[in-house]
Amino acid sequence: MKTAIGTLMAAAAFSIMTPAQANGPHGYGYGNGHVVPQPVYVAHPHPLAGLREINARQEEQRARIERGFHRGAITRFEFRRLMAEQHDIQAMERAFVSDGFLHPRERMELHRRLDIASQHIWHEARDNERRYR
Numbered sequence: 165m166k167t168a169i170g171t172l173m174a175a176a177a178f179s180i181m182t183p184a185q186a187n188g189p190h191g192y193g194y195g196n197g198h199v200v201p202q203p204v205y206v207a208h209p210h211p212l213a214g215l216r217e218i219n220a221r222q223e224e225q226r227a228r229i230e231r232g233f234h235r236g237a238i239t240r241f242e243f244r245r246l247m248a249e250q251h252d253i254q255a256m257e258r259a260f261v262s263d264g265f266l267h268p269r270e271r272m273e274l275h276r277r278l279d280i281a282s283q284h285i286w287h288e289a290r291d292n293e294r295r296y297r
Contacts, residue, residue: 211264211265211266212261212264212265213266213271214266214271215257215261215266218257218271218274218275218278221275221278222253222254222257225250225278225281225282225285226247226250228285228289229243229246229247229250229285232285232288232289237288237289237290237294238289239293239294242288242293246281246284246285246288249281249284250281252277253274253277253278253281256273256274256277260273260274
């Protein structure tokens with residue numbers, strides 16, 4: 165009688181185990197005396213992660229260039245040169261994402277180029293060369 169009750173209690177305990185407990189410690193399943201590794205799911209970033217931020221920076225920089233030009237702080241020659249730099253960055257971005265994936269190194273390179281372009285805009289807007297209307 166005691167063995168029947170013990171067997172029933174053990175069966176009841178195994179039936180209410182969660183899947184993680186049934187797999188044993190460290191996520192391994194114990195089937196037929198062998199340790200079977202369970203699949204590990206890794207969250208991958210979106211293939212074009214960071215592109216929205218890059219595009220927002222480009223738009224902000226274009227707006228800064230246009231504001232400086234309309235205020236007269238940026239000359240026509242400086243305006244053309246700064247916009248050509250923005251165009252080059254845009255072309256680089258298109259080349260990087262042409263395969264449908266923006267690699268972290270490519271994203272870092274775009275941010276580096278945008279940082280340099282931002283410095284150029286800052287300098288040209290404050291170099292005391294004025295456009296006279």
